[in-house]
Amino acid sequence: xxxxxxxxxxxxxxxxxxxxxxxxxxxxxxxxxxxxxxxxxxxxxxxxxxxxxxxxxxxxxxxxxxxxxxxxxxxxxxxxxxxxxxxxxxxxxxxxxxxxxxxxxxxxxxxxxxxxxxxxxxxxxxxxxxxxxxxxxxxxxxxxxxxxxxxxxxxxxxxxxxxxxxxxxxxxxxxxxxxxxxxxxxxxxxxxxxxxxxxxxxxxxxxxxxxxxxxxxxxxxxxxxxxxxxxxxxxxxxxxxxxxxxxxxxxxxxxxxxxxxxxxxxxxxxxxxxxxxxxxxxxxxxxxxxxxxxxxxxxxxxxxxxxxxxxxxxxxxxxxxxxxxxxxxxxxxxxxxxxxxxxxxxxxxxxxxxxxxxxxxxxxxxxxxxxxxxxxxxxxxxxxxxxxxxxxxxxxxxxxxxxxxxxxxxxxxxxxxxxxxxxxxxxxxxxxxxxxxxxxxxxxxxxxxxxxxxxxxxxxxxxxxxxxxxxxxxxxxxxxxxxxxxxxxxxxxxxxxxxxxxxxxxxxxxxxxxxxxxxxxxxxxxxxxxxxxxxxxxxxxxxxxxxxxxxxxxxxxxxxxxxxxxxxxxxxxxxxxxxxxxxxxxxxxxxxxxxxxxxxxxxxxxxxxxxxxxxxxxxxxxxxxxxxxxxxxxxxxxxxxxxxxxxxxxxxxxxxxxxxxxxxxxxxxxx
Amino acid sequence: xxxxxxxxxxxxxxxxxxxxxxxxxxxxxxxxxxxxxxxxxxxxxxxxxxxxxxxxxxxxxxxxxxxxxxxxxxxxxxxxxxxxxxxxxxxxxxxxxxxxxxxxxxxxxxxxxxxxxxxxxxxxxxxxxxxxxxxxxxxxxxxxxxxxxxxxxxxxxxxxxxxxxxxxxxxxxxxxxxxxxxxxxxxxxxxxxxxxxxxxxxxxxxxxxxxxxxxxxxxxxxxxxxxxxx
Numbered sequence: 048x049x050x051x052x053x054x055x056x057x058x059x060x061x062x063x064x065x066x067x068x069x070x071x072x073x074x075x076x077x078x079x080x081x082x083x084x085x086x087x088x089x090x091x092x093x094x095x096x097x098x099x100x101x102x103x104x105x106x107x108x109x110x111x112x113x114x115x116x117x118x119x120x121x122x123x124x125x126x127x128x129x130x131x132x133x134x135x136x137x138x139x140x141x142x143x144x145x146x147x148x149x150x151x152x153x154x155x156x157x158x159x160x161x162x163x164x165x166x167x168x169x170x171x172x173x174x175x176x177x178x179x180x181x182x183x184x185x186x187x188x189x190x191x192x193x194x195x196x197x198x199x200x201x202x203x204x205x206x207x208x209x210x211x212x213x214x215x216x217x218x219x220x221x222x223x224x225x226x227x228x229x230x231x232x233x234x235x236x237x238x239x240x241x242x243x244x245x246x247x248x249x250x251x252x253x254x255x256x257x258x259x260x261x262x263x264x265x266x267x268x269x270x271x272x273x274x275x276x277x278x279x280x281x282x283x284x285x286x287x288x289x290x291x292x293x294x295x296x297x298x299x300x301x302x303x304x305x306x307x308x309x310x311x312x313x314x315x316x317x318x319x320x321x322x323x324x325x326x327x328x329x330x331x332x333x334x335x336x337x338x339x340x341x342x343x344x345x346x347x348x349x350x351x352x353x354x355x356x357x358x359x360x361x362x363x364x365x366x367x368x369x370x371x372x373x374x375x376x377x378x379x380x381x382x383x384x385x386x387x388x389x390x391x392x393x394x395x396x397x398x399x400x401x402x403x404x405x406x407x408x409x410x411x412x413x414x415x416x417x418x419x420x421x422x423x424x425x426x427x428x429x430x431x432x433x434x435x436x437x438x439x440x441x442x443x444x445x446x447x448x449x450x451x452x453x454x455x456x457x458x459x460x461x462x463x464x465x466x467x468x469x470x471x472x473x474x475x476x477x478x479x480x481x482x483x484x485x486x487x488x489x490x491x492x493x494x495x496x497x498x499x500x501x502x503x504x505x506x507x508x509x510x511x512x513x514x515x516x517x518x519x520x521x522x523x524x525x526x527x528x529x530x531x532x533x534x535x536x537x538x539x540x541x542x543x544x545x546x547x548x549x550x551x552x553x554x555x556x557x558x559x560x561x562x563x564x565x566x567x568x569x570x571x572x573x574x575x576x577x578x579x580x581x582x583x584x585x586x587x588x589x590x591x592x593x594x595x596x597x598x599x600x601x602x603x604x605x606x607x608x609x610x611x612x613x614x615x616x617x618x619x620x621x622x623x624x625x626x627x628x629x630x631x632x633x634x635x636x637x638x639x640x641x642x643x644x645x646x647x648x649x650x651x652x653x654x655x656x657x658x659x660x661x662x663x664x665x666x667x668x669x670x671x672x673x674x675x676x677x678x679x680x681x682x683x684x685x686x687x688x689x690x691x692x693x694x695x696x697x698x699x700x701x702x703x704x705x706x707x708x709x710x711x712x713x714x715x716x717x718x
Numbered sequence: 719x720x721x722x723x724x725x726x727x728x729x730x731x732x733x734x735x736x737x738x739x740x741x742x743x744x745x746x747x748x749x750x751x752x753x754x755x756x757x758x759x760x761x762x763x764x765x766x767x768x769x770x771x772x773x774x775x776x777x778x779x780x781x782x783x784x785x786x787x788x789x790x791x792x793x794x795x796x797x798x799x800x801x802x803x804x805x806x807x808x809x810x811x812x813x814x815x816x817x818x819x820x821x822x823x824x825x826x827x828x829x830x831x832x833x834x835x836x837x838x839x840x841x842x843x844x845x846x847x848x849x850x851x852x853x854x855x856x857x858x859x860x861x862x863x864x865x866x867x868x869x870x871x872x873x874x875x876x877x878x879x880x881x882x883x884x885x886x887x888x889x890x891x892x893x894x895x896x897x898x899x900x901x902x903x904x905x906x907x908x909x910x911x912x913x914x915x916x917x918x919x920x921x922x923x924x925x926x927x928x929x930x931x932x933x934x935x936x937x938x939x940x941x942x943x944x945x946x947x948x
Contacts, residue, residue: 090753262722
């Protein structure tokens, strides 16, 4: 197994790129920190000096009236006002080595003889040291020539002399909490870590695609042709493609096959056309990322259109209405796209979808009114729906039941990577460049997907796999009267989507914005959902298949996903929200892996009568109805109860549905 | 160009360079944003502080125009930082009463709508407006300060230049060993393909027993062998 992994060039190449990037980006990050320290610390000092000059001016005016420094009245209250307004840790007035007046709990540090290390001490310093490849930049000239700056434990101490009749009578010390610098560094470090992770993911994604498309793919085709020859089938030659070395080997193999054919009197020029489905992974990655990139700020952005909304909608409801409308369009687009993919083929449908999505995303960057944004968001989501069905249709058309799961795995893999990548990178871009620029980046990615489809999806007439029956609305009736199906759909599928869209897409970004988290941090919190899902999905699918059983997996998933959401209003802490989202990701991963297999088991009769496509189509349609109404419900709850309580209400709903599901499907568990 | 070596090298080069480009640009924008916020906070404090000292006169019941020391306060504040382009005081109608208002691309906001300080960045400068209120809590004017962001822009540009130079130093250090390692991976893949090609063309290169493609090629050649031939 290991030998085979090493033999495949993708894995050693991925390892080399990963290690190279890790070392290189850490060295670059160290440089970023050096430069940030050089430029940000003096800026903080300048602010302390600005406060100090104002305090000193007032004090020196009193001293000019020959009031002795020690006898100034009301100093503590005066200093407290300036300390609070200036956002400082302490202000102290020192004369003859003693603190005369002070404000702030750590003012005694102004007397400290101890010079603390600069920021970056301790563990951080150990981490940074190996990557310090560049000489530290020269520190900037002091903020103000009258001020002296030194580092005391926990603070940057800026001292200004106090004068009376040109004589220095004391010193004014202003302590800037160096946690501010650490906070800047922490933000930078978190962003750098995110960028590092995202760069690695992107690099690996690109490399997997490039190697699979041009090296391992053509080699796989050779393997397939050789296997056919070994099985005695000489009807097809190997397609000659890829780099020169691969092409030469393929041509040599084709010569051998031609000679064998000549020996048996066969004269066919057929070429084995094995569809290259790796392109679908990259296309899925791009079109999903184009939409996901706006995920962390979408409700906040949409709530800004409340001014132009009809019927004086509140900001919460404005966002909820627009998101619900776009989700409804998504639900409608799925069956519509299913019809279109049959008529015009996946490649053209994807091109059309990318064009529509690009228009929607680009327009969203410039939308000024409620009507414009609702139309553009619906356009963008409609494009997403078209691309989604085009990719799915391409996999179905170009696969048989034997390799369809692998094809779908590539498609889903691309979507999951984009889910991870999109929210985090979107948060970082939005924080730096604003919402409009982020939409334009999304439009650029969508346009790129539209251009690449002509290269990455092959012409449909060349390849034709086994067709899968398409979903028709008329086939839903048979399923709607299946009690067990409806129990699972109403108590598991709908709540899962309701909570996913309501909490993760709507309430969490707004709740975290209310808690003053940056867009970058919000993106990272949302990314946690994707990370946990990606990490546990393979393990959980195995667990559901072999140990738990599908019904138990769905019940346990529902029970795990929701309860921690109820804790959010009681613990106003980021770790609790993060844990709730991680549990949500874990629980939903368990539901995702088991819901479809469970439905195929409980709808075994309908699977035979109306087909698998109709059964799964009905399930997806019902799920999307849940998605469509979720933002509106969340908005109404948030308006009435606040974001945190609204999240808890979703948690309660999830738990109630999970308990009912457990009770009502007890029979299924036994069977 | 269309060789295995070129494709392997291109993949490594593009992946690593792209990641570096993303990292450099995102770090640059983060730095620019952070330093702009810090400067805006300082200018905001300075404008508020100046407004607070003018407010002392208003608290005594004086008319804004009648406060004598405003002009000297503005002059003194202007000396505190060379980045300050202009400081001026406007009355409740927005007319300048002290100092000289610069030409602004967009007018100041209506003072009636101001709850607290107002900050806008445009045209290479930050403008901060801090309202002045009389004893009845009515807004009777405002202190406006315009601060040049040329220095922060220059710092951000210097940061970008430095990061690009650093990336240009780091990239070869990373790429050279990476490309050497890739060469080893590529050589093994090339050798497999050459062996396959050689076998199909009738040569007899040493087969690798662990190579499944090689084993399949042996099976294909065994089938191609006319019956009875060794």
